[in-house]
Each structure stands twice: as structure tokens, then as C-alpha cells.
Amino acid sequence: MSAVSSILVVGAGQAAAVAVATLRDQGFDGRITVVGDEAHAPYERPPLSKAVLAAVEADEPGISVKEEDFFSARDIDLRLGTEVVSLDPASAQATLSDGSTVTYDRCLLATGGAARRLPGLTPDASQVHYLRTLDEARRLRNALRQARSAVIIGAGFLGLEIASTARSMGVEVSVVETASRPLGRVVPEAFSSWLQARVAASGATLYLGQSITDLQLPADGVRVSLSDGNVLQADLVVVAVGLVPSTALAQSAGLQLNAANGGIEVDALCRSSDARIYAAGDCTSQHHEGHGALRLESWQNANEQARIAACAMLGVDAPPAAFPWFWTDQFDCNIQMLGLPRAGLHYVLRGGIDPADASPKFIMLGLQGSAPCHALAVNAGGDLRALRPVLERGLSIDAAGFSDTSTTMKAYAKALLASAAG
């Protein structure tokens, strides 16, 4: 598409880095401008709640998405610590916080999101923490190192990862969750029970089904009152109650947002409602067959949408998005999910789900009829990988065969694929 000679990327996270790398790999030699409000070049966010949080400052792990000289070497104009303050789709021009303007033939919104704020809580109080950015992770790390105790609000993936890391740093941890079980929206009950036991075994205390009736910030810490009357006192509080997609720019530019999840509506090629504007990553809402519009917050989704958007901007066909995959590392377990959960799945188990097992290894497979749709693997990534083509193709499985650990998962999956190929 010869008409495209300039591309503006708003945001400088995972999706932005993958998008611009894809553009250059596809041979695009026009102008690329990347504008990010953080001071850091694109970095991987998954380690923020784990290795970065647990690290000592002098020995923080490298988390850059691209090597240091990537942007200059690939002739990408990376403007950090700068915001796009307005976007005018009619004139295809953005105005930046430094007063400059950037015109574009195509624009990619990779604006991500920010940690959802807890209403009524002084956000800049020294005892109050959120975790989305590297700066926030460093601030929390310094505080955890001084702290004896922490209250974490939210038992989602992020809250539990922070709880796990804080425990490994010797901090007393309480986790408060409004739902009756952890990860209740994405895993079956048996998995929640196992995880709950795992959390308890680490020495952290879970307060489930609790709303917060009062939250005070005395000079020496926090006082969190729960609906059951418990009052938790700690040195600091971490609020991990989800992500708010950063869509102010998209909204002011008149782009269509999804009313339910707040994301920027994009089609399968990551095109927004404006022909020249695309979006990728945590800020988007996209239709998924059988699930409707979803705003997926994952490392993989950021990578995949960025790659697809970059190709689409150039008019190049891209391989379709990979099967949804997600991981979390917590409480000495690597937990992976393949596919997306949905209501009414029947889960079958392979391996032992004994909470007392110090190094568990199991897979739970969610079936609709006999077709697997969703898999959860604990310390069984290799097995899950072998199973992936079975899920991708929706091949029928027999529960007994799947659960039979006398056959390796690789052999089992291979046999299924062979018989399907028939």
C-alpha cells in the first residue's frame, strides 16, 4: 500500500514495540513515531509483580521488549515521557504534550490501561500502592522491603502474584476479595479450592466474600475494615482490582468504544471505527466467536493484535491470531490457561490436585460435550503445549483416556491428531 508513508503509534508498551518491529520486518521504510507517557522504553509487564518486585535494586532483571539500540537502529522516532493530548481523525494529526504535532497515514492506539483506583482512597498516600508500571513496581518493592505486613485488595491474577512475591519477601500478607472464591470468573470451583489451600500454605490469609466498609490511613500504616467485622492493620495496602483501559484519546476522537467492557472496538484486523486508526493490546475490545466482545488483558493478546494490526496497516495478510494463552507464576507454581473459559463447561482432571502436594502437576480440561474449550495446567506447560492442537481443532476427547497418566500427554495428543487426520 504505497499510500502509507507515516505511522504514529500512541503508547510505548508491549504492543507498540511488537507493532513497530513488525512494520520494519515487513519492509515498511516510512516514518514511524512512537509516543509514550512513561519514561521507559517498551518493557515486559509480566515480571513486574514477580522478578522485578522481588529483586534487589542493583540486580533488577532486564525486561526491555527490544534491545537498547533497537529503536535508533530501526529508525523509529521514540518519544518517551510525552503524551498525545489530542487526536484529530479528520486531519489525521496528533498534538503532543510538548506542543508538537505529528501527522499520520495510519495510527495505532496501543494505550493500554491504568490500575483501577479504589474510590475514596487518597491515591498518593505513601501507604497506598497500585501496580501497572515499572515505576509503581519499584515504589512497591521499596515499601515491601521496609514492611512487616501488607493488605492486598483483590484476589485476581495480579493480586495473588503480588501476595506470592510479598510472602517470599517475608511480609505478612492478607488478601481481601469480594467474590466467594479466588479467580472465580475464570476457573472451576475445584481449582479455586486448590489455589486457596496453596495461598493458605504460603502463610497468607485470604478474606473471601468481603467488602471493605472502611479504610483508614493512620500515619503508621493502614486500617482496613471488612464487612464481617474484621479489622486488618498493616503497613501498606496494594489495590489490585483490575485495569481501566486508557481510552480518553479514542473517545475524544469519536472512536467507537464497547459499552460493556470500555475497550476500543476493533475488528479482526484491529481496525477501529476510523479507517486510519487501529488499536492493539489491553485497550481493545474484539469479537471472539462464542464469547462475544472481549477485552483481553494478556501479554499474548498484545503481541498478536500488534502483529495483526501492523500487517493490516500495510495491507499485508498476517497469519491468524494464536489460540488464547495466558500464564501466571505464583506460590511456586506455573499456571497456564489455554482457550477462554465459558459457562457450563464440564472439567476433567489429569494428575493430582492434592493441595498438600508440594510440587503439584495437573491439567484441568473444560469440555463442552466432548470438545475441549479451556485448559488449566499447573506445572504442566509441556503437556499443555502437546494438547494445544487438540483444543485448536476442537477434537473430541474421552475423559478416561485424557486422565490416564500411564500414557504421556504427547502420545495421547498425537494419537488423537492421527485418528482425526484419519
Next chain:
Amino acid sequence: MANWIKIAQVGQVDEDESLAIEVDGKQLALHHTEGEYFVTDNVCTHQYALLSDGYIEDGCVECPLHQAQFDLRTGKAMCAPATVDIQTYQVKTEGEDILVEL
């Protein structure tokens, strides 16, 4: 001077399988695919995980933790999240023995 060390027997590792080996305090992995043997470092360069627990496809081993892939022949990190290559080692078979050069 070449230092060949016996690490396994032919037939000990099935096709598309890997075996964890410790030699001279080094954690290595012996991989068997497409009729060939390969020896690489066993620990992923991204985060601690054993590649011998991973998945072999198209001449690459995929880490069981975060799906980073490494070329078995060259050790090159083929995809995110890994950015650092793994080391590979020379392998040969002598009769029923598989040897690695350290």
C-alpha cells in the same frame, strides 16, 4: 582438546523427547528429533525452567513455562519472551553410546 563424555544410550530418549543430564555441574538437555540428537543448556535464558520438560517441534525446543523457543541446532532464541540464546554442544554417537563434547 576435545573432551567427549558419554551421556546416554541410543534408544534411551524417544523421538521428540528430551532428557535432563548433569555433567561437570552443568545442566544439559539431550533432545532427540527427526532422527538426530542435540545437546543444549537445559535452563531457559528467560526464567528458571528446564527445557527438557518442554516441547519439541520444527527443530526447536519450546520452554514449558512461557513458550520461548530455541533452535536446537544453533541455540538461537526464536521468539519472545526469550532474547538470549542458549548454548549448544557437539554430539556424536559411538555404537550404542551418545557422547557430548565439553
